[in-house]
Amino acid sequence: MMKRLFAGLAATVLAASAAWAADPVKIGYTIAKTGLFSNAAPSQITAYDLWAEQVNADGGLDVAGEKRPVELIQYDDESDPAKAAQLYERLITSDEVDLLLAPWGTPHHLNVAGVVERYGFPMVGNTAASVAIREVAPGNIWFPTSAIPDKIGPELAAMLKEAGVGSAAVIANVLPFAQENLQYLVPALEEAGIEVAMNESYPPDIKDMTPLLTQIKNSGADAVIALSYPADSFLYMGQARELGIDQPYQFLLVGPTIAAFNGAFGPAADGIITLGHWSPQQADWTKAQPFYDAYVAKYEMEPDYLDTALAYMSAEILQQAVAEAGLDHDALRSAIANGSFETINGTIEFDGVENAVTPTAFLQRQAGETHIVWPPAIATAPLKKR
Amino acid sequence: MNARAAWPVLVTLAGAVALWALGQAVGAYWQIVLLNVAMWIALTQSWSVFSGLTGYISLGHVVAYGIGAYVVVSGWGMLPLWLLVGLAGLASGLFGLLVAIPVLRVRGPYFVILTFGLAELVKYAVLNVETMLGKSSRLIFGAPGTETLLLAMAGLAAAATLLRHFVGISRFGRGLAAIREDETAAETIGVPITRFKVLAFALSVTLPGMVGGLMALRSTYFEVLQVFNPTISFTIVTMAIIGGNEDARGPILGVLFLVGLSEVLRSASPQLYLICLGLVLVGFVTYAPTGLLGLLHGRRARR
Numbered sequence: 001m002m003k004r005l006f007a008g009l010a011a012t013v014l015a016a017s018a019a020w021a022a023d024p025v026k027i028g029y030t031i032a033k034t035g036l037f038s039n040a041a042p043s044q045i046t047a048y049d050l051w052a053e054q055v056n057a058d059g060g061l062d063v064a065g066e067k068r069p070v071e072l073i074q075y076d077d078e079s080d081p082a083k084a085a086q087l088y089e090r091l092i093t094s095d096e097v098d099l100l101l102a103p104w105g106t107p108h109h110l111n112v113a114g115v116v117e118r119y120g121f122p123m124v125g126n127t128a129a130s131v132a133i134r135e136v137a138p139g140n141i142w143f144p145t146s147a148i149p150d151k152i153g154p155e156l157a158a159m160l161k162e163a164g165v166g167s168a169a170v171i172a173n174v175l176p177f178a179q180e181n182l183q184y185l186v187p188a189l190e191e192a193g194i195e196v197a198m199n200e201s202y203p204p205d206i207k208d209m210t211p212l213l214t215q216i217k218n219s220g221a222d223a224v225i226a227l228s229y230p231a232d233s234f235l236y237m238g239q240a241r242e243l244g245i246d247q248p249y250q251f252l253l254v255g256p257t258i259a260a261f262n263g264a265f266g267p268a269a270d271g272i273i274t275l276g277h278w279s280p281q282q283a284d285w286t287k288a289q290p291f292y293d294a295y296v297a298k299y300e301m302e303p304d305y306l307d308t309a310l311a312y313m314s315a316e317i318l319q320q321a322v323a324e325a326g327l328d329h330d331a332l333r334s335a336i337a338n339g340s341f342e343t344i345n346g347t348i349e350f351d352g353v354e355n356a357v358t359p360t361a362f363l364q365r366q367a368g369e370t371h372i373v374w375p376p377a378i379a380t381a382p383l384k385k386r
Numbered sequence: 387m388n389a390r391a392a393w394p395v396l397v398t399l400a401g402a403v404a405l406w407a408l409g410q411a412v413g414a415y416w417q418i419v420l421l422n423v424a425m426w427i428a429l430t431q432s433w434s435v436f437s438g439l440t441g442y443i444s445l446g447h448v449v450a451y452g453i454g455a456y457v458v459v460s461g462w463g464m465l466p467l468w469l470l471v472g473l474a475g476l477a478s479g480l481f482g483l484l485v486a487i488p489v490l491r492v493r494g495p496y497f498v499i500l501t502f503g504l505a506e507l508v509k510y511a512v513l514n515v516e517t518m519l520g521k522s523s524r525l526i527f528g529a530p531g532t533e534t535l536l537l538a539m540a541g542l543a544a545a546a547t548l549l550r551h552f553v554g555i556s557r558f559g560r561g562l563a564a565i566r567e568d569e570t571a572a573e574t575i576g577v578p579i580t581r582f583k584v585l586a587f588a589l590s591v592t593l594p595g596m597v598g599g600l601m602a603l604r605s606t607y608f609e610v611l612q613v614f615n616p617t618i619s620f621t622i623v624t625m626a627i628i629g630g631n632e633d634a635r636g637p638i639l640g641v642l643f644l645v646g647l648s649e650v651l652r653s654a655s656p657q658l659y660l661i662c663l664g665l666v667l668v669g670f671v672t673y674a675p676t677g678l679l680g681l682l683h684g685r686r687a688r689r
Contacts, residue, residue, distance in 0.1 A: 086419075089414045107609050176609065201517055203510060204513070
């Protein structure tokens, strides 16, 4: 009887200590579930969810040697950057999260940067792309993207020059990311000796591109560069086909990396060039194909080659830094700032707030697969004419 | 000033001081919630000065907010903050005067659509100006902290509340109410309807310009689409309808109710929040068109 009682007690104590050991690591983030940017949210949420599921299936997050399950806490920032900042304060002070993941988009990142700086809470960013990120005080936020406008312009010009392009027609959305790119692209094209045959900006909610596309057709340019956002990238595809735009090189800024884009246009998307620095085709990045397969198995669609990849990478970087340094903010900050991380996008190291390793790159859809076509160092296929 | 006039002033000022004092006692998150409360009170009261009294429903008040924000952000670092916020109010007030005369020629649903369209027009105009200037993104460094913003915003909320109160009980306000009931009849009995409407409209957009100017400093990143977001206009109207428009207490009730509801529901489910909001709005319009204020009065009358 006594023996059984002791055994019971021991079991209880063991169970209790096991439960204590398995205390979850709380990881918070906000995302635009409603409002202007809500279309962009799924590509990032799916990456975080997949990552958390994989970590938990593997026994939990390695916190400096101790495995603990992860629990994601998500708030809707209603597409309002100021609300995102407010909710990150809430995550830090009221929910007392152990770690932070990033929100979506440049305005949100730059706003949250102020919060993580104030609390000295390190956060790995992801989907922010602007020269403005360099104005952020380095220390508690990092940007793994290499898609920064002052590098995109010159690289794009270099790629097109290599392909023998003599003239380009440029159209640009008036929204910030497109305009920032335009600012660096046009001088780079001219410097590369590529004639800018046309340079027009258009409103963000454009519903008909026919006049612009007719102008492109008449310009006789060898390449089309559309500094577009997702909605106008879709519009371009439909109307360019109707008007028979047949330039051998056609570049769309944001949109073609989204699964729905290739789903909607199928073979017609072949040859479209876009911005991105990740592809599962890159065999040197051993984690890339397994990630792609796991994503497709879970969600039955392709990941967004830009946003999903970046979101997942940011979680991988955090995971590896926590394995080394644990949850202490100072140790974690130094681990992220000085570490070298193996991600689906290859090795990542930071210099200040920026990714110091990954080059600015471009993707092209070829026979239903998305390949890196520039720069040659990481290319998985040569650039092809459309 | 007699006692009848002094009481609302004292109560309003005490409310503003209480709001600010509460801000000193709570953490960072709730401080921002209080800032939002003060902001919505200032906006909804201002809206009510024109739309509540005249019955001309403006769906474009965000235009004042956006203009104010743009003025402050453009001049940030060059002029002191108090001057910038003053200029923000001046700019949106002048804009109000300028557009009031053509805009107020139409009535009913046409007015609603016109104000909405006007706000969109200004949004894209500013966006194009920014594009031409090559200013695709503006970062704001060295902005004052939440405590300072809360103090200033509590002041604006009090000013808007008093404006709404005193306009409401004045001859001018009665004239506006007469316009709401029957514009032709009002004109016949000698209400200078054009002058009253233009003045009320300009008054109604001045403070929102200052509010927008202050709120632009809450973010470190300025983006045109954010400060001209039409949701701001919709929220103002929703708060006014839920609160009631009879006097200056209505907007306050509406703001407290909606901000409270959003805080309670946000963590539960964001999508549910918007659905609930829709249901609440339909409920109020159908069963309590006079808002929370009307419900409160009805109860008192029955007693």
